[in-house]
Amino acid sequence: MKYFVIILFAVCVKFSFAQQVNIKDLRGKVVELTESSRDTLNFNATWKQANSFISDDLEQSKEAFKLSANICRAYINKGLLQEGYDRILESQKIFKSHHNDTLFSHYGESEVIAALAFERRDLAKTLHHLTAAEKIFRAIDEPYNMNMKELYHKLIFNSMFTQNYEAGIKYYNFAKTGALKNDDIDYLIRETSMFGGFLFTIDARFSKEYLEYASTLIARKYPNGNDPFYQHLFRLGNTYGVMGDLDASVKYFEQCLQRIDAASQRDFELNRLGLLKKSVFTSLGYCYYLKNDREKEKKNKTQALELATKNKDRDPSGYITALNQMVDYYIDIKEYKLALKYLDIVGNAVQQYGVVTEKYLRNRALVFNNLNVADSAYYNIQQAICSKTRVPFNGSIDYYPEINDMKLEDFTTLLDLILIKADIIAKNVEGETKRKRLEKCYSYLIDRAIYFSKLSISEFQLQQLSRYIDQNLVPRVINFAKENKESTELIDQLYKVLIDSKNYALQYTLNSNAESSSKEEKVVTQLSNELRAIDEQLKDIDKKEDIAAYDSIFSAKLTLNNKLFLAKQKVFRATKPASIKKAEHVGSVEKVQQQLKQSDLVIDYYVVDSTLCRFAITNNSFSYSFKPYNAKEKSLIVGKMRSIKRGEQSSLTKGVYDLLLGDLDVNLKEKKQLLIFPDDMLYRFPFETIIDNGNEMLINSHVVKYIYTLDLKSKQVAVNNYDMLALAPGFEDGVMLTDSDVYRDYEESKLDSLGVMRTSNGYMLKPLPNSLKEIDEIGALFKTQNKHCVIMKGYEATREKLIRESSNASILHVATHATYSKRSFMMSGLYLWDTDKKISLLKQEDIYKLSVPCNLVVLSACQTALGVIKDGDGALGLPRGFFVAGAKNVLSTLWKVHDEKTKTLMVAFYRHLLNDQISYAQALRLAKLECIKKGYLPLDWAGFVLVGNE
Numbered sequence: 001m002k003y004f005v006i007i008l009f010a011v012c013v014k015f016s017f018a019q020q021v022n023i024k025d026l027r028g029k030v031v032e033l034t035e036s037s038r039d040t041l042n043f044n045a046t047w048k049q050a051n052s053f054i055s056d057d058l059e060q061s062k063e064a065f066k067l068s069a070n071i072c073r074a075y076i077n078k079g080l081l082q083e084g085y086d087r088i089l090e091s092q093k094i095f096k097s098h099h100n101d102t103l104f105s106h107y108g109e110s111e112v113i114a115a116l117a118f119e120r121r122d123l124a125k126t127l128h129h130l131t132a133a134e135k136i137f138r139a140i141d142e143p144y145n146m147n148m149k150e151l152y153h154k155l156i157f158n159s160m161f162t163q164n165y166e167a168g169i170k171y172y173n174f175a176k177t178g179a180l181k182n183d184d185i186d187y188l189i190r191e192t193s194m195f196g197g198f199l200f201t202i203d204a205r206f207s208k209e210y211l212e213y214a215s216t217l218i219a220r221k222y223p224n225g226n227d228p229f230y231q232h233l234f235r236l237g238n239t240y241g242v243m244g245d246l247d248a249s250v251k252y253f254e255q256c257l258q259r260i261d262a263a264s265q266r267d268f269e270l271n272r273l274g275l276l277k278k279s280v281f282t283s284l285g286y287c288y289y290l291k292n293d294r295e296k297e298k299k300n301k302t303q304a305l306e307l308a309t310k311n312k313d314r315d316p317s318g319y320i321t322a323l324n325q326m327v328d329y330y331i332d333i334k335e336y337k338l339a340l341k342y343l344d345i346v347g348n349a350v351q352q353y354g355v356v357t358e359k360y361l362r363n364r365a366l367v368f369n370n371l372n373v374a375d376s377a378y379y380n381i382q383q384a385i386c387s388k389t390r391v392p393f394n395g396s397i398d399y400y401p402e403i404n405d406m407k408l409e410d411f412t413t414l415l416d417l418i419l420i421k422a423d424i425i426a427k428n429v430e431g432e433t434k435r436k437r438l439e440k441c442y443s444y445l446i447d448r449a450i451y452f453s454k455l456s457i458s459e460f461q462l463q464q465l466s467r468y469i470d471q472n473l474v475p476r477v478i479n480f481a482k483e484n485k486e487s488t489e490l491i492d493q494l495y496k497v498l499i500d501s502k503n504y505a506l507q508y509t510l511n512s513n514a515e516s517s518s519k520e521e522k523v524v525t526q527l528s529n530e531l532r533a534i535d536e537q538l539k540d541i542d543k544k545e546d547i548a549a550y551d552s553i554f555s556a557k558l559t560l561n562n563k564l565f566l567a568k569q570k571v572f573r574a575t576k577p578a579s580i581k582k583a584e585h586v587g588s589v590e591k592v593q594q595q596l597k598q599s600d601l602v603i604d605y606y607v608v609d610s611t612l613c614r615f616a617i618t619n620n621s622f623s624y625s626f627k628p629y630n631a632k633e634k635s636l637i638v639g640k641m642r643s644i645k646r647g648e649q650s651s652l653t654k655g656v657y658d659l660l661l662g663d664l665d666v667n668l669k670e671k672k673q674l675l676i677f678p679d680d681m682l683y684r685f686p687f688e689t690i691i692d693n694g695n696e697m698l699i700n701s702h703v704v705k706y707i708y709t710l711d712l713k714s715k716q717v718a719v720n721n722y723d724m725l726a727l728a729p730g731f732e733d734g735v736m737l738t739d740s741d742v743y744r745d746y747e748e749s750k751l752d753s754l755g756v757m758r759t760s761n762g763y764m765l766k767p768l769p770n771s772l773k774e775i776d777e778i779g780a781l782f783k784t785q786n787k788h789c790v791i792m793k794g795y796e797a798t799r800e801k802l803i804r805e806s807s808n809a810s811i812l813h814v815a816t817h818a819t820y821s822k823r824s825f826m827m828s829g830l831y832l833w834d835t836d837k838k839i840s841l842l843k844q845e846d847i848y849k850l851s852v853p854c855n856l857v858v859l860s861a862c863q864t865a866l867g868v869i870k871d872g873d874g875a876l877g878l879p880r881g882f883f884v885a886g887a888k889n890v891l892s893t894l895w896k897v898h899d900e901k902t903k904t905l906m907v908a909f910y911r912h913l914l915n916d917q918i919s920y921a922q923a924l925r926l927a928k929l930e931c932i933k934k935g936y937l938p939l940d941w942a943g944f945v946l947v948g949n950e
Contacts, residue, residue, distance in 0.1 A: 026050060026067060047071045047087055054094050065095050149175070149187055156191060160198035168195070169562045189217045189229055197235035199565075204242045209561055211236050213554060230259045230273065234280055246287050253284045275315055278307035278322065285325060294333065301325050316353035320346060320360070327363045336370045343367060358387045362417060369424045381421045388414045415468045418448050422476075435484055442477050442490055449473060449497045469497055478608040482626050491624055495615060496588055498604075499710045527564040534560065589622045592710050601671035602710070603664070607680040616664050623665035633659055637681055644689060645895055647939045657692050668692075673703040673921065677710070684866065684894055686942040688928070699928055705921040706947045708883070722788035725809035726775040727797035729816055729833050732767045765831060765839065771815035774860065774903040778813065778910050785914045799832040799840040807851040811858065812887075815906075818861035818878065828878055830861065847881035856920055856948075857887045860906055865892035865945055879947050889920055889948025901940045905931050921946050 053064035159168035179188035196210030233256035241249035281304035308322035330339035365381035782789035834840035867877020908927035
């Protein structure tokens with residue numbers, strides 16, 4: 001009886017409570033529960049109350065079902081995945097028992113399944129069910145409300161997180177339209193900032209646009225700086241950091257911290273802000289690492305770890321990341337015992353949370369190696385290598401796991417791990433001399449490089465492999481070989497790898513645009529031009545004075561941004577890596593030798609630290625030698641070049657011959673043609689001006705040309721329509737320049753080298769009257785040989801005609817002004833006219849997209865051979881652009897050249913080429929010798945260099 005009374009009392013209380021609580025009160029209770037409560041008993045009771053309001057009243061039932069769905073999502077957010085899913089199905093069953101409108105109940109099911117999938121990290125399934133929920137929401141014509149807003153928030157997040165950018169942009173536009181329509185600026189700020197934050201890892205420029213748009217909205221709504229968008233400042237810090245502006249990055253991170261501290265005093269979302277604060281400290285630590293401020297780096301990483309420790313159960317991966325960063329810090333400052341202390345804590349966390357990372361294993365290997373614990377170092381690095389190759393570790397430290405397809409980031413990390421293993425080998429092989437250990441270490445590295453080169457990896461991964469070889473493998477082996485004269489076999493092995501490495505670097509560049517869609521390329525170009533026009537409009541409008549006009553134009557800019565982003569994605573996807581010809585293996589010195597004549601000598605230069613390595617190859621020999629390459633030797637090269645450019649006849653010569661050509665294990669007198677593969681500043685050095693020990697210039701005895709690859713099998717192509725296309729815009733009409741981007745990074749005194757002069761109205765190009773005579777005389781030579789030559793002079797020499805006609809000629813000759821950009825080699829280019837009689841610049845980025853299968857491209861302009869020099873890639877200048885476009889050989893210039901004297905040399909070059917039926921390199925040498933007989937200084941002829949394999 002006692003128990004019956006208690007039960008009856010409980011039922012009555014429950015009935016009374018259910019009657020007293022209306023659905024409006026319940027809505028508030030659900031919000032309170034889902035934001036703060038950890039008591040699942042309260043969840044159960046409230047969920048049952050929500051279901052009790054599902055009745056024959058459709059509108060009330062919809063509201064009750066939404067509340068039930070919110071509670072089920074809260075179950076999932078608290079880690080109770082299956083409970084949340086089971087309860088939504090039960091609520092759906094109750095809803096269907098009262099109403100035939102099952103579409104609405106399916107919305108709740110889809111959203112909760114999506115939440116369940118997201119917690120299980122099944123992102124594809126998450127996006128699928130969120131998309132289904134969104135379609136249902138639109139079908140039932142739900143008004144703009146919190147559920148719809150949150151749904152779009154999730155759709156944007158998951159679309160961008162899964163790199164489905166097209167979907168992300170679509171849902172962002174839906175969210176933006178609803179926010180603007182309902183004047184919901186806070187929601188628009190949140191979604192715009194989140195969207196921009198995702199873009200920073202893909203394209204920081206796009207990210208900056210959206211984040212600055214969000215900043216504009218924040219400043220307008222919260223002029224006193226009391227907005228709640230702390231994470232927006234964090235995203236700005238990340239984006240500016242990626243763009244390399246560390247000062248701006250630090251500024252935004254510190255502002256974010258100040259705002260979080262102020263917010264925490266008001267008790268705002270302490271847990272979430274704690275996680276954000278940890279992320280800010282982490283990013284600040286990395287910024288100070290890049291700024292080489294170790295004290296502030298340690299301070300911020302320590303604070304990040306303190307916060308991560310407080311939230312380790314909620315965010316175990318963040319906790320392990322913070323621990324690993326402390327390990328990195330102590331490894332960098334060589335405090336290995338402290339690093340090991342933190343590694344032990346990482347190990348406990350890994351065991352507790354099951355989050356095993358390659359980073360943890362890698363750091364253990366580094367620390368144990370430096371603490372001379374060889375076995376542990378080997379064991380951990382081999383485990384790390386296996387984790388990246390996704391092959392189970394078999395326990396052997398000499399295990400070489402087979403590799404199939406690899407993601408780019410995995411491949412790059414794997415190369416780093418292999419270098420660490422090589423260091424362990426070099427330090428810890430027992431019972432062997434240091435020399436033997438190093439030989440084993442370098443043989444291992446070379447073996448891995450050869451193995452990777454034979455895999456079916458992408459062109460970009462081949463380029464990564466090339467840089468790995470150039471920046472890590474070559475310096476180690478060269479420095480070893482300098483001290484160990486017995487290392488001939490090791491150098492032979494290394495050079496086999498080097499031959500392919502150089503080939504891969506060039507081949508990657510040549511293939512990078514091989515299959516891109518011309519239609520999409522045009523769309524990208526058009527949209528880019530439209531964006532530049534909009535930027536000019538925005539500059540003319542003060543957003544404070546005319547907010548409506550500024551908003552309208554900026555909104556149009558964001559729309560164009562979206563289109564441009566998607567267009568670039570389509571261009572990228574249009575490139576079919578499988579259809580691009582993979583770089584062939586040259587693979588051995590013997591194969592290079594088979595391509596050489598008896599009179600040929602290849603000299604391959606490599607600068608490693610303070611050493612100049614010289615590899616000499618003839619048709620029947622291979623040798624190498626080393627020369628010191630310190631400040632003294634570099635000053636010889638610089639002094640020689642400086643004296644030539646000053647027009648001095650007797651230039652600095654002592655030591656240059658010995659440095660570059662002396663003591664080679666080859667009889668130079670027997671070799672009549674030198675094929676020079678330069679490095680470092682030698683890309684800008686004219687070898688023909690070297691004076692030998694007999695006081696003779698090299699040009700008097702040798703043909704000199706330059707190469708970018710040791711694959712020397714280039715073949716001339718058949719002429720399509722004509723033998724030569726020659727363009728000379730002349731610029732005699734004094735038209736003003738409008739694109740200041742190409743010369744704004746030059747001082748006024750240096751503009752002359754670009755052919756730019758200042759007038760009272762601005763800047764203009766100097767006229768080139770002799771360039772017009774140059775192509776007339778060259779054209780006459782071709783006609784005497786019954787060769788078909790197309791001449792375009794003055795306004796006929798347009799950018800559009802070069803683009804259209806360059807694929808039809810055996811030789812393309814351009815006599816004009818060129819510009820060399822110090823900021824970006826992609827901004828370098830050739831000046832021509834456009835169809836509206838305005839000056840137009842054919843930039844490197846445009847040249848990359850051309851089809852120019854010419855046997856020879858002649859760039860008769862100033863400084864066309866100059867370019868950015870990158871390890872593993874060589875000189876990235878205009879010649880490289882034309883090689884990418886399909887040219888076989890490029891004749892270009894190292895410095896500013898004289899208009900009239902250039903005409904003389906060019907006419908002589910073609911005369912010898914046409915009359916004597918000789919190679920391009922031989923014809924160029926004879927033309928230069930003619931100029932020398934006329935009294936021309938090296939300044940006037942030595943700057944013309946031929947690159948290619950004829």
